[in-house]
Ligand SMILES: [Zn+2]
């Protein structure tokens with residue numbers, strides 16, 4: 307048996323997030339999606355920190371449950387998820403004569419560690435202004451502080467390849483972990499591939515061989531939870547086991563991934579100019595936009611191409627591609643909006659009739675079972691599992707588009 311974990315989540319206190327990003331809705335949607343371990347998001351935000359303290363009850367070492375009286379009615383078919391104390395920090399600093407902007411996800415074992423982190427990073431930014439606070443702090447200094455506070459605190463680079471705000475991003479990142487973290491780089495053992503890259507792309511770099519690839523949703527609204535997840539063995543039932551899995555690989559079973567083309571930064575281009583290019587086309591243009599002449603935003607494919615030292619990926623981690631069920635349902639019923647009543651009704655009917663979570667339906671349910679609820683959705687799931695989808699790659703902040711070829 308396996309448990310799906312989503313350890314990069316935001317609360318309603320982060321910029322551009324849904325008002326519904328509160329604990330009851332996160333739990334309610336985690337149960338619909340099939341997520342067994344979910345990040346709290348944003349623990350450095352003072353108001354959210356207070357809510358977490360009032361609403362969560364520790365069920366095993368470092369794993370928390372939402373108070374019974376806060377549960378929403380009619381939760382999904384999945385078991386109630388365990389919450390893990392989690393935040394994302396946005397580091398902005400200068401190193402090597404260049405401006406660096408790097409996002410890091412931090413997991414904490416308990417509220418004492420959370421409060422110590424808040425005290426340590428507080429002087430470097432305005433924690434109350436954003437659930438994902440901007441800090442004028444070097445990644446090296448942050449990691450050094452965290453290690454001093456509690457050896458069980460775990461940090462990993464977020465969406466490692468996106469051009470802005472990522473450790474390996476083309477605009478303001480580094481070429482290697484060692485360049486960013488010197489002697490402390492050994493403490494980084496996991497890398498979030500992000501929506502726009504997948505394990506095979508990352509395994510083009512021998513530099514990353516010692517890292518475990520993880521994937522999470524970076525959800526800004528509850529219905530986006532679990533769009534990517536990492537799979538753990540069910541024996542991972544407390545914080546220490548979780549961190550051990552992320553450090554040693556013991557109990558880490560793989561990931562469920564977006565097709566990287568669906569992500570916002572797979573290809574190169576300029577969104578405002580309507581220019582989408584492959585890395586080869588971008589190189590032939592000298593990295594400049596054919597419309598406005600300014601430097602192109604280089605996506606994950608281009609950036610990995612630049613840094614890769616292998617012709618083919620090696621030692622690729624186990625993973626499965628999946629497309630969110632609401633996307634398949636909306637195309638099955640021929641409605642554009644995934645939040646339309648028609649789509650929501652059929653989505654709810656699928657979960658209820660099959661008594662299964664979204665991930666279970668996408669990955670495991672027999673097609674004939676799904677057919678009994680809706681033939682077109684069953685066909686869409688089958689085509690997805692067979693990898694028969696038409697995908698227009700995303701670029702410069704524009705999501706890719708998936709079409710099911712019915
Ligand atoms: Zn981020």
Ligand SMILES: [Zn+2]
Pocket residue numbers: 576578579581595596597598599600
């Ligand atoms: Zn342009």
